[in-house]
Amino acid sequence: MGYDVPNIEDLYACLSCGYCNSVCPTYGQVGWESRTPRGVIYYLKQLSQKNVFDTILRRGVKLDSQSAERLRECVFMCTSCGMCEEVCHVDIEFIEFWEDIKEWVIKTVGKTESQKKMYDRIKEFKNPFGEPAETRGAWLPEDIKLSETPEVIFFGGCTESYRMQKLAQASVKIMDKAGVELNILGEKEWCCGSPLLRLGQGDIVKSEFMAHNIKMVEETGAKTVVTACAGCFNTIKNDYPKVLGKLDIEVLHLSEYTKRLLDSGALKVNNPISQKVTYHDPCHLGRHAKVFEAPRDVINSLGAELVEMRRHGAEACCCGSGAGVKAAYKDMALDIGVGRVEEAVETGAELIISPCPFCVLNLNQAAEKAGLKIKTVDLVQIALGAL
Amino acid sequence: MIGKSEIIFNEMSNIVGDGRARNDMFERRVYSHDLGSFPKLFDMMFNFKPDCIVKPESSDEISKIVKFASKERVAIIPRGGASWGMSGAIPIEGGIILDMTHMSNVLEIDGDNLIVTTEGGITWKDLYEKVEAKGYMIGSYPSSAPSATVAGWINTGGIGTGSYKYGGAGDNIRALEVVLPNGNIVNTGSKYTLQSGSGYDLNQIFVGAEGTLGVITKATLRIFPKDEFRPLSYLFPDLKTLSKAVQGLTRSDATPLNISFADNNHFGFLRELGHGDAPDGSMLNIALEGPEELIDYEEGVLDRITKGAKKESVELSMHEWDERSYELRAKRLGPSAILGEAFVPTTRMDEAIDHIYTLIKKMKLKAAITGMVPDRNSVVFMPYYLTDERKLIKSMVSLGFMGKLAGIGFKDGGRPSGLGLFFAYNLKKLHGGVAYGTMHDLKSSLDPCDIMNPGKLTEGQTRFGFPLPGAVLPLGMSVMKLVKGILPKDK
Numbered sequence A: 001m002g003y004d005v006p007n008i009e010d011l012y013a014c015l016s017c018g019y020c021n022s023v024c025p026t027y028g029q030v031g032w033e034s035r036t037p038r039g040v041i042y043y044l045k046q047l048s049q050k051n052v053f054d055t056i057l058r059r060g061v062k063l064d065s066q067s068a069e070r071l072r073e074c075v076f077m078c079t080s081c082g083m084c085e086e087v088c089h090v091d092i093e094f095i096e097f098w099e100d101i102k103e104w105v106i107k108t109v110g111k112t113e114s115q116k117k118m119y120d121r122i123k124e125f126k127n128p129f130g131e132p133a134e135t136r137g138a139w140l141p142e143d144i145k146l147s148e149t150p151e152v153i154f155f156g157g158c159t160e161s162y163r164m165q166k167l168a169q170a171s172v173k174i175m176d177k178a179g180v181e182l183n184i185l186g187e188k189e190w191c192c193g194s195p196l197l198r199l200g201q202g203d204i205v206k207s208e209f210m211a212h213n214i215k216m217v218e219e220t221g222a223k224t225v226v227t228a229c230a231g232c233f234n235t236i237k238n239d240y241p242k243v244l245g246k247l248d249i250e251v252l253h254l255s256e257y258t259k260r261l262l263d264s265g266a267l268k269v270n271n272p273i274s275q276k277v278t279y280h281d282p283c284h285l286g287r288h289a290k291v292f293e294a295p296r297d298v299i300n301s302l303g304a305e306l307v308e309m310r311r312h313g314a315e316a317c318c319c320g321s322g323a324g325v326k327a328a329y330k331d332m333a334l335d336i337g338v339g340r341v342e343e344a345v346e347t348g349a350e351l352i353i354s355p356c357p358f359c360v361l362n363l364n365q366a367a368e369k370a371g372l373k374i375k376t377v378d379l380v381q382i383a384l385g386a387l
Numbered sequence B: 001m002i003g004k005s006e007i008i009f010n011e012m013s014n015i016v017g018d019g020r021a022r023n024d025m026f027e028r029r030v031y032s033h034d035l036g037s038f039p040k041l042f043d044m045m046f047n048f049k050p051d052c053i054v055k056p057e058s059s060d061e062i063s064k065i066v067k068f069a070s071k072e073r074v075a076i077i078p079r080g081g082a083s084w085g086m087s088g089a090i091p092i093e094g095g096i097i098l099d100m101t102h103m104s105n106v107l108e109i110d111g112d113n114l115i116v117t118t119e120g121g122i123t124w125k126d127l128y129e130k131v132e133a134k135g136y137m138i139g140s141y142p143s144s145a146p147s148a149t150v151a152g153w154i155n156t157g158g159i160g161t162g163s164y165k166y167g168g169a170g171d172n173i174r175a176l177e178v179v180l181p182n183g184n185i186v187n188t189g190s191k192y193t194l195q196s197g198s199g200y201d202l203n204q205i206f207v208g209a210e211g212t213l214g215v216i217t218k219a220t221l222r223i224f225p226k227d228e229f230r231p232l233s234y235l236f237p238d239l240k241t242l243s244k245a246v247q248g249l250t251r252s253d254a255t256p257l258n259i260s261f262a263d264n265n266h267f268g269f270l271r272e273l274g275h276g277d278a279p280d281g282s283m284l285n286i287a288l289e290g291p292e293e294l295i296d297y298e299e300g301v302l303d304r305i306t307k308g309a310k311k312e313s314v315e316l317s318m319h320e321w322d323e324r325s326y327e328l329r330a331k332r333l334g335p336s337a338i339l340g341e342a343f344v345p346t347t348r349m350d351e352a353i354d355h356i357y358t359l360i361k362k363m364k365l366k367a368a369i370t371g372m373v374p375d376r377n378s379v380v381f382m383p384y385y386l387t388d389e390r391k392l393i394k395s396m397v398s399l400g401f402m403g404k405l406a407g408i409g410f411k412d413g414g415r416p417s418g419l420g421l422f423f424a425y426n427l428k429k430l431h432g433g434v435a436y437g438t439m440h441d442l443k444s445s446l447d448p449c450d451i452m453n454p455g456k457l458t459e460g461q462t463r464f465g466f467p468l469p470g471a472v473l474p475l476g477m478s479v480m481k482l483v484k485g486i487l488p489k490d491k
């Protein structure tokens, strides 16, 4: 018999039309059919098949070590951006599809050294950097009053807690300005699990991390979780309920929450910005979680002139850094980013705004690589300056 | 011992350098297919896996590759988006696949002269978006525009979106650059003016050549000033009543950009897929293009001709237009689908509809009919049938459907369309013995070593060098059709 590949119905449903190839940002860089959704699907389908004739003729695809290595590479170069899902002729739900395939590849071929390290660190330290839990909340500015009976828990996430503390600080300052009763989980906050889920190693996330984080929030009595990280947001909002069932708490991205605070009058724009800006939809916030309007509404409220890139909204191109690609294939991630920054420059905008720390980092590094002057800033930073 | 694949790979790496050639098994396997999937049994007759895949970036590189191939008698298989359903872009005896999709630069959009010059590996979608951004439009393109390449479509000689007004793949070509089987690079046309006067029209030799005469590297195409656009959809109770409207429309003075249709079964499948809002009936989709007054006038003509049909809302009509590249959503229900194509004269549209439905019924298929009207005199039917390739007999029978459909084309005074590997044996029947001989001579004189996409078009050959006999495949198909007739109905 052939290999026990998951998503068999999708493998057979694929028409091989190739629409997915032309939008796939990694194919755009790699340029071989092996690094396309169509190519991987075809290969996996071949792996799954073996009939009587194949046995008699000693044919059929065997996963020799070279092919296994290539398969793993091709699958893990995928940024999980979901652009293929957007155009698929037969509606393959690729965001989940790739997670299943990654999990299967790890099971069948094994983990790379760095995947293993990442897994072990998250398992032990509850964050991918191997940082101690005690310092997780150390970013919190002293002048922010925390509430004993909070309405909102701000979920910092690993990247903002340990590496981009300014974003976490700006986020709580915005909510503080609006007088929100707020608290954080501090050392009790664990990685949301996104890096493991997107890389097909989600077992401990599903069995421990999800329940832990939700329990910690529930213990505070807060009814709302707000996060400024697009990855944490999508994971808690959309992946957690798949395992835990419907959540009793509301999960919001800071852009949505800021819009709410602006609409209710709790926040006022005191120093409007007059720049011409463009907005980069993070995959996790846009295509995955379908939040397209709220961040744009906030940008408009701030007074900025918003111009759209050629590909925006559901068609927006990935920044290049998703699903561990930035760590494993740095150059490719940057090159995808360069394409995106060039698209932004074409609009004539002076600034790129994006509400995701990974997009912000990668687009800035990409601009530097390409010698382009345009900067990318996080929505919370620009909002804080204007409010 | 160093094998054939390795030798070719080393040579290719010398020519193109920096990682633009591959020959690992993984890559060779993923390039061993295109949209047309052969029943697995055929693996025995053919060697679908290329020895090497190359991504050329210039005509000069291709010229060098071709010279090597001709010296060493290695097959060259040009490959675009690999979206054609006739297995035109896969090898039958190994060889070198040229992945042309990396030659995708638009070289010049010349609005004054209304032409665009582009490399051949660009997709039609990318090309029309670039041309549109400058205020012009492409006349016609295949509905597979998101993946189909300019050179790929020219090589299949297809018709597509916009053909009713602007013709097919061959009708908007001003000039081509082609690397010939001897490595020479030829410019076929006249960039700024139409082809007329003395001299063979070299542009047209390459239209429908299926990659057997050379590798198209560049094309200069006509473009048109962009004008107003309006899609319209009319719903009929069934395909036969829709057919009456098509007869009327093709005899009226309206010249829409595009005319396409889909039958009740097609929309039934969409509902089965969960698109609850899919209409109940057969839909005629028409796209009008031109100055506002003209469009208004043509809409009036259409409203009169389609009297009795339900005119759909602007939103739904736009939705149908936006879905024009997604004709095969229903495949998932199979999950395999077999596609057929047959051209018939407009005057015999009714008979052909009867014949196709009878075939579907006789073979007990779960099938639907879609189609297009590429000009006033022709209707092309593109029926598809849902099956499951994992069920061996069911899937083998599939070829029977395609074969019989080609037969219907002939019977109703028309013909099948592309041949590729599937239907190479039909070329003689399609054009007649003398024309076939002439094409054969043309191929032999341009490609004496038979290195350009061998096995396609002028001769079907298996890997053992036996010709794919004109009789065996159709015979096999008839047997399969018989078998299918005895099997229970597809659910």
Ligand SMILES: Cc1cc2nc3c(=O)[nH]c(=O)nc-3n(C[C@H](O)[C@H](O)[C@H](O)COP(=O)(O)OP(=O)(O)OC[C@H]3O[C@@H](n4cnc5c(N)ncnc54)[C@H](O)[C@@H]3O)c2cc1C
Pocket (backbone or CB within 6 Å): A017, B034, B035, B077, B078, B079, B080, B081, B082, B083, B084, B085, B087, B088, B089, B100, B120, B121, B141, B142, B143, B144, B147, B148, B149, B150, B151, B152, B153, B154, B155, B156, B157, B158, B159, B160, B161, B210, B211, B212, B214, B215, B216, B217, B325, B326, B327, B328, B453, B456
């Ligand atoms: C959903 C869908 C809709 C479609 N709609 C249409 C339609 O409306 N009209 C239509 O005609 N077809 C249609 N097709 C079929 C197919 O997409 C077209 O024939 C398309 O033009 C093929 O282009 P390609 O680049 O994919 O060519 P490929 O499949 O890669 O190749 C086709 C043939 O051209 C040759 N070739 C490719 N590139 C070159 C080159 N540079 N030089 C020489 N030879 C070359 C190949 O060897 C092969 O024989 C459709 C297919 C799908 C899946």
Ligand code: SF4
Pocket (backbone or CB within 6 Å): A023, A024, A025, A026, A027, A036, A037, A077, A078, A079, A080, A081, A082, A083, A084, A085, A094, A098, A318
């Ligand atoms: S998710 Fe993105 S990167 Fe991954 S295959 Fe799809 S389009 Fe390519």
Ligand code: SF4
Pocket (backbone or CB within 6 Å): A013, A014, A015, A016, A017, A018, A019, A020, A021, A037, A038, A041, A087, A088, A089, A090, A091, A092
């Ligand atoms: S778009 Fe969907 S159906 Fe088409 S090749 Fe890609 S995965 Fe297959």
